[in-house]
Amino acid sequence: MIKLKDIQNAYDKIQKSIKKTPLMECPTLDEITNSTVLLKLENLQRTGSFKVRGAMNKIMNLTEEEKSHGVIASSAGNHAQGVALGAKSIGINATIVMPETAPLSKVIATKNFGARVIQHGQYYDEAYNKALEIQEKENLVFLHPFNDDYVIAGQGTIGLEILNEVSDIDAIFVPVGGGGLLSGIAVAVKSINPNIKVYGVEANGAASMKESVSNKKIIQLKSCHTIADGIAVAKVGDKTFEIVQKYVDKIISVSEEEITSAILFLLEKSKVVAEGAGATSLAGLLSNQVDIKGKKVCCVISGGNIDINNVEKIINKAQILKGRRIEFTVKLSDSIGQVNNVTEILKEYKANILYLNQTRYDIDLDVNEQLLNIVIECRDEEHGIAILTALKDSGFKINRK
Numbered sequence: 001m002i003k004l005k006d007i008q009n010a011y012d013k014i015q016k017s018i019k020k021t022p023l024m025e026c027p028t029l030d031e032i033t034n035s036t037v038l039l040k041l042e043n044l045q046r047t048g049s050f051k052v053r054g055a056m057n058k059i060m061n062l063t064e065e066e067k068s069h070g071v072i073a074s075s076a077g078n079h080a081q082g083v084a085l086g087a088k089s090i091g092i093n094a095t096i097v098m099p100e101t102a103p104l105s106k107v108i109a110t111k112n113f114g115a116r117v118i119q120h121g122q123y124y125d126e127a128y129n130k131a132l133e134i135q136e137k138e139n140l141v142f143l144h145p146f147n148d149d150y151v152i153a154g155q156g157t158i159g160l161e162i163l164n165e166v167s168d169i170d171a172i173f174v175p176v177g178g179g180g181l182l183s184g185i186a187v188a189v190k191s192i193n194p195n196i197k198v199y200g201v202e203a204n205g206a207a208s209m210k211e212s213v214s215n216k217k218i219i220q221l222k223s224c225h226t227i228a229d230g231i232a233v234a235k236v237g238d239k240t241f242e243i244v245q246k247y248v249d250k251i252i253s254v255s256e257e258e259i260t261s262a263i264l265f266l267l268e269k270s271k272v273v274a275e276g277a278g279a280t281s282l283a284g285l286l287s288n289q290v291d292i293k294g295k296k297v298c299c300v301i302s303g304g305n306i307d308i309n310n311v312e313k314i315i316n317k318a319q320i321l322k323g324r325r326i327e328f329t330v331k332l333s334d335s336i337g338q339v340n341n342v343t344e345i346l347k348e349y350k351a352n353i354l355y356l357n358q359t360r361y362d363i364d365l366d367v368n369e370q371l372l373n374i375v376i377e378c379r380d381e382e383h384g385i386a387i388l389t390a391l392k393d394s395g396f397k398i399n400r401k
Contacts (some may be wrong), residue, residue, distance in 0.1 A: 001243060002149050004191035007156035007184065010057040014154060017056050018088065019045050019370050021158075033244055033285065036296040037168075039270065040162055043278050043304025047081035047109070049230070050181060050302050051145070055082030057154030058143050059090060067092045072140040074098070074131035076124050076229045077106025078277075079145035084113035095140060097131040099123055103307030106228060108306045123224055125234045146238025147181030156184025162298055163192055170295040172199035172335065173281040175230030175302045176209045176251065177339065178239030185300070186247035200244065200251045201284030203259060203276075208233045210251040212241055227314065228259055230277030230303055231388065250290065257321050258283040264318035266301070275306040276314075323381025329373040330386065331397040334360065342372060345394060349387045352377040 030038040042050040070099035087153035094115040130234040203226035224232040262283035266272040281299040290367040319325040332338040353374035
């Protein structure tokens with residue numbers, strides 16, 4: 001098991017190759033939680049993710065013989081970029097196996113760092129097994145994304161940076177996939193101050209660490225389904241599991257809805273772009289599964305490599321969850337002016353119409369009826385309810401979807 005000295009040595013090696021990312025205050029979070037909340041912005045790290053820390057530390061500790069063989073890694077995208085950048089920085093070849101479902105932006109970024117990219121499988125674990133096949137066939141050096149002492153130590157340097165800047169922190173929320181980030185930070189902060197609480201946060205659909213801790217043995221999930229692709233890991237490492245059992249205070253899991261809401265919150269209130277995995281720590285804090293009132297806490301925003309093609313989908317989902325986008329149908333008599341009567345009420349209440357479709361082709365409609373399908377944008381849930389109530393009070397038959 002790694003020690004604090006290993007993490008300190010890692011920081012000495014990699015600090016000139018990484019960014020010391022900022023801790024940012026968020027007054028809105030302070031008000032909501034009645035605590036002091038700091039965001040550790042690893043989304044601003046080189047490659048847009050904390051993963052470069054561990055990858056860089058591992059590569060810098062390779063022997064000359066290992067370097068001559070070249071390296072291979074499996075990754076959903078962030079470890080891939082870290083390995084590719086690290087390999088490029090010392091002039092060695094890198095091969096990365098990524099799932100076919102990996103965000104295109106991460107695939108392109110990895111290629112741009114000079115790595116050979118092979119896509120295989122739907123999930124990380126399938127890519128991992130493929131990477132092991134290629135490693136054996138081509139005699140490459142495998143760089144594990146989380147179950148490696150040098151990688152864990154590299155990720156732990158985040159804990160050192162947090163405490164070097166704010167020594168009186170009470171708790172830290174950390175995203176969990178395979179457990180490398182959580183393990184490294186836990187060893188760092190608990191070794192310096194055992195009273196600091198360390199909480200791991202993972203998605204409900206990929207809760208491999210929570211299942212393993214609950215059962216006191218490593219459990220492999222049958223499947224992983226989450227928008228937080230960076231932490232979609234079906235089986236945690238034996239090294240990370242051992243550290244988590246010893247040092248981490250609690251593992252909590254959050255829903256897809258909580259993750260999407262956290263992404264939107266960071267965009268709106270902090271102007272921070274976070275991917276699903278990166279926002280999971282904040283989702284855990286906001287889930288109220290841990291009492292933080294009156295405490296000074298830190299959320300590690302682990303990455304910002306969100307697929308731009310998914311941004312609109314995620315924002316739309318979060319808007320719906322908050323009642324700021326509402327879909328409903330209105331049944332009308334098929335006569336002149338009926339649609340205008342509906343839109344006049346929407347105008348009066350300052351609702352923005354995002355979508356409107358008028359049809360007579362519904363089996364449940366009478367001969368002289370039509371159906372409007374409408375999506376509106378409003379300020380909040382209360383505003384939306386007021387609009388629907390006004391339509392009902394005007395005699396319209398409303399069905400909210």
